[in-house]
Amino acid sequence: MTVMTKMKTFATAAGFAATLLVGGASMASAEEVTLTMAVPDWPPTRILKKFFDEQYKPKSGNTVKLEVDFIPWPDFYTRVNASLTSGEQKYNFIVSDSQWLGAFVEGGYFRKINDLLEADPEFMATFKTIHPNPLNAYSTYPHKTENYYGFPQFPDVLVNYGRQDILCHEEEQKNFQAKYSKKLPCTGEELDAMTWDDFRNVGEFFMRKKGDMLAGKPAEDDFYGISYQAGKGYDFSSMQINGFIWQMGGDTWDETKAPKGQAEGVVNSPEAVKALEKYLDMIQFMPPVAKTGTMDIFVSDQLFREGKVAMNIDWIGLGEASLAPDSKVKDKLVFGQMPGTMGADGKMIRWSNIGGQPFVLTTWTTDSQIKEAVDFVKWWLSSDIQHQFAAGGGQSAVKAVYEDPKYVTYRPWNRAWAPQLDWQKDVWHVPQFFELLTQQQDQFDLAITGKQDAKTTLDNIAKFQQDKLKESGLIE
Amino acid sequence: MTAVRTSHSAIALLDPSADNWKLAILVGIAATILAVLALPANATFWVVGAAVALVAAAFVVNAYRKRYYGGLLVAPAIAVLFVMNIFPLLWSLGLSFFAYQSNQQSIRFVGLNNYIKVLTNDIAAPANWDALINTGMFVVCTVAAQMITGFLLAMLFAKQFPLRKYLLILVLTPMMLSVVASGVFFTYYFDPTFGILSYAMGEITGQQFILMDNKAGAVTGIVFADAWMWSPFVMLLVLAGLVSVPKYLYEAAAIDRVSKWRQFWTITFPYIRGLLMLALLFRTIEAFKLYDLVYILIRGGQDTKTIAYLIAEIANEQNKTSEGAALSYVILFMVIVLTNLYLYLANRRNQGA
Structure with missing residues (x-):
């Protein structure tokens, strides 16, 4: 009797364990x-x-x-x-x-x-x-x-989403020409030829208050010039900032150069600081949510679809939504490449994060x-x-x-x-990427919300990456 | 007498009966040692699990034969508690002494290094202290807001007035909504472009209003959303106290012409004090774990990272499991100390009263 009980107990325990073990494996038949x-x-x-x-x-x-x-x-x-x-x-x-x-x-x-x-x-x-x-x-x-x-x-890839009805409006074209002595980009080809300075001008030009004239009509609500990702979550600022840094001659830590490649001195090089400053400078022409650090790729996409901005840089993956029936801009779209930086030789440099x-x-x-x-x-x-x-x-x-x-x-x-x-280039693929990414996103968020300047931000990122990657043996 | 007993238990030790829990423990320990020495880690886990089950079964049979039914009745609850709660707790405590990352296969004993790191490392420690200070701030602000709002609501609903029943249901709704739903609702509510708050403020002041562009605003937003959700909980508890006050006490007080203020402190308050204390305890413990709203509303931006947010980031996203475990235990220790301090103070007051 007692032996029986014991046997039973053991059998139950073993059976339970076996069920748990086998449960995970798949039962695919031919x-x-x-x-x-x-x-x-x-x-x-x-x-x-x-x-x-x-x-x-x-x-x-x-x-x-x-x-x-x-x-x-x-x-x-x-x-x-x-x-x-x-x-x-x-x-x-x-x-x-x-x-x-x-x-x-x-x-x-x-x-x-x-x-x-x-x-x-x-x-x-x-x-x-x-x-x-x-x-x-x-x-x-x-x-x-x-x-x-x-x-x-x-x-x-990142592309430039534009509002054709506003960009191509005669009145706006005339005023833009008078203000910047340059043509307001309106067709796809003209969007392709834009530099970040042109993009900034578009941003500054289209800041309108409720009731101001916008494309021949009084604006129904506040209107903003531009938007791009500047959010703290996941990678929703790094993906844009990397493009700025690469285009303007700076670099991020390059994993293909490990273990010789450094983070300090590279990540916070003067070129990179300048690029980040340029990125931060344009936030003033974006919808105010950017100042809270929650302007991720979906928020900027929604703002664009709701007709609140003239130009938005975002992934092609979200493009389909801008054509959807509930999009307020579905019949007013023009697309171009992401703005670039004019090189010394007069050729456009277009590095972007893939x-x-x-x-x-x-x-x-x-x-x-x-x-x-x-x-x-x-x-x-x-x-x-x-x-x-x-x-x-x-x-x-x-x-x-x-x-x-x-x-x-x-x-x-x-x-x-x-x-x-x-x-197209990509950010690091090393196993430590998420630690590097969250620290970087936190630092960029401080810069985006105006808590610290570009130099301090990149110095902090460089120091963290240097320490972290040295500890992991990726920097000698 | 003692000699007889010893000899009896000596026989019992080797007797393979189902209620011999001492033998079961011996077998369990032996099996564990053998498994640790001979089997791979995956198999060892299940052998140890089986050994624990064996000992538990022996205890159950023993209790049944000794007619110890009280113990048997709570056994299922204890078993669930052990599997779902105590075991993971002990497991994570063990992990906090190892260098272990959940996305890597290696594991190495490092003693107290993880604890030293979270408390003293020049990169990790300042972030932890900042998060701890933020947590403290949120505990004070959210609990105070909920207690005051909840208490006032309860005072209101203790009286009879038209539509009271329906209004009560309406006020209780936020508590039943999921945090994510409320969080998303508040992101739109606070949104500077689409939100009604910025619209209303803009109409009044003529200036653009962005609630979450500074720390004070972000904290206010989070505290407001949290209070909106949890004040009804405090209200329910207090309301239960208020309706339990016998009417005749107020009548007697009215005959004695006692002021309303005095009535409240000498009649009402003693009845609801215990429940207020309970609400305070529950909400404080919950507030220590604040993560969801901080994540949904601002993603830990504007320096609002709480300690729970930081632990989730370290342990779940960066896969630094053992470091996260060590930090969790430091916080657990603090919460236990604070809770005991609170209970001690509350008891002393009760005895003094």
Whole structure:
């Protein structure tokens, strides 16, 4: 009796433990394969899910189910990070932000894909026709080596969203010409040719109070010149400030130069300080929410869609929303490249921080899941689907697709896409990136809200990065 | 007598009966040691789990045979508490003595280094102290605002007036909303372009009004939103006290022509004091954990990072698990000391009264 009881107790405990152990593993059968995916919630991933549901037929004949978790952008990193580090092994397939590669490769979560590419020369050939800048940003770790981890899902760059009805208005054109002795940019080509000084002038020029004349009518509400990201959350100021710094001859800490490359003296170089000052100087021409440090990419996008600003710099990924039926500016849009800086040789310097995300596979994904996932990615990167994606509001980094003359006709911002690709760089991919990012965002926030000047801000960032990276052995 | 007992328990120790909890503990310890020595960490975890379950089962059978039913009745609650609360607490306490990051596979014993770091490191410590001072400020401001508003609301609703029932439901609604929903509502409320607050202030002063462009404004905004959500909670508790005051006391006081002020302090207040203290305790403990509104409204900007915000940032976003655990324990220690101090003072007053 007593032995029986004891046996029972043990059996129950063991059974409980076994259930917990097995519960995590997937139960995929030969016929039905489920891919669980974590993606940020915005148009490019919604389109992905729609295409999959409507059009995708697996070559293998298996039934492939794609279970997608749509996670809001501001919490996307935290949620995915929590899932991966907790060891729940929930996701097979993740649309990862490019900077995350180092952290999650070193953690043993992201699977290297070189073997998958080498096993399929045709796929490798397609893969190699992706523009090198997005490819390096989305796939390689250590940065710019031939160790691949990701397939591009949605490539993205910053573009200039303009209000054509206001910019092209005769009265405004005349007044702008009189004030700045320069033509007020109005067409896409004119927007492309803008420097940051022109952008600043547009900002200053279009500051209007309620009741002031705006494009021939009294303004119904206060109107502001310009906007770009200046928020404290996630990377919502670094992505803009980096472009300023690179364009004006400064630099950020360069991971490809590790361990020789330094942070102190580079990050806070006089050029970088000047660039940050220029960035901060324009905040006065933005909607007042910028002064609270909460002007993230969604807030500036909303302000633009509500018709409160003349020009907004934002990611192409949000473009689709500006064309949506509830957008107040849907029929008044003009798009151009992000403003640049005129170099000493008279050529425009256009460095900008790349956006966009790769697909990555996780290390616990089974062989049958990998096979289906790779088949799906191949289908996704096939010319036909890439064209459809671009026509539906996405972008393509595959050379044959974006060089097709049809490409620029799909959406009004597509004309600003290909010319900017050569000028894209990315922020660090090292495992420490999130610590570097939060400290930097905190410091930039202090500058944006007027608590400290550009020099102090960059000095603080440089010192922190120097210490942190030295401690991690990335700076000698 | 003692000799008999010893020999009895010596036999019992090796007797493999289901209620022999001493043997179960021995087996558990032996299994744990063997597992730690021989098995990989993943398997060890489950072996230790099974050993704990075995000991627990032996205790349960023992209690059943000894007819100790009171213990049996609370056993499920204790089991849940252990799995959900005590075990993670002890686990994180253990982690705080190691160098461990949740996104890395290595782990190394470092003793008190994490504690030394959070208290003295020249980069980490100032941020921690700032966050602690902010937390203190929020505790004082939010709790004071809620206590005063809640108390006044309760005084109002203790009286009978038309539509009281419906107004009461309306006032209680904020407490039932999720913090995220209220937070998003207040971001629009405070927004300088779309928000009604800036619009109204703009109409009155003729100047552009931006609430959250300085620390005082940001703190006011957060305290206001927090008070809006939690004053009803204080009100409910106080209201319960107010309606429990017997009517005849007021009648007697009225006959004696006691002033309203005196009536309040000698009749009403003693009845609600205990409940006020309870509300104060609950709200203070909650206020120490303030994170959600700071995150939603301002993302910790304008120097409003609280200690809970900082811990979430360190432990969840930067994956510095053990450093976050150490900081959490420092705060836990402070909260325990403060709570005990408070209870001691409250008791002494009660005895004095």
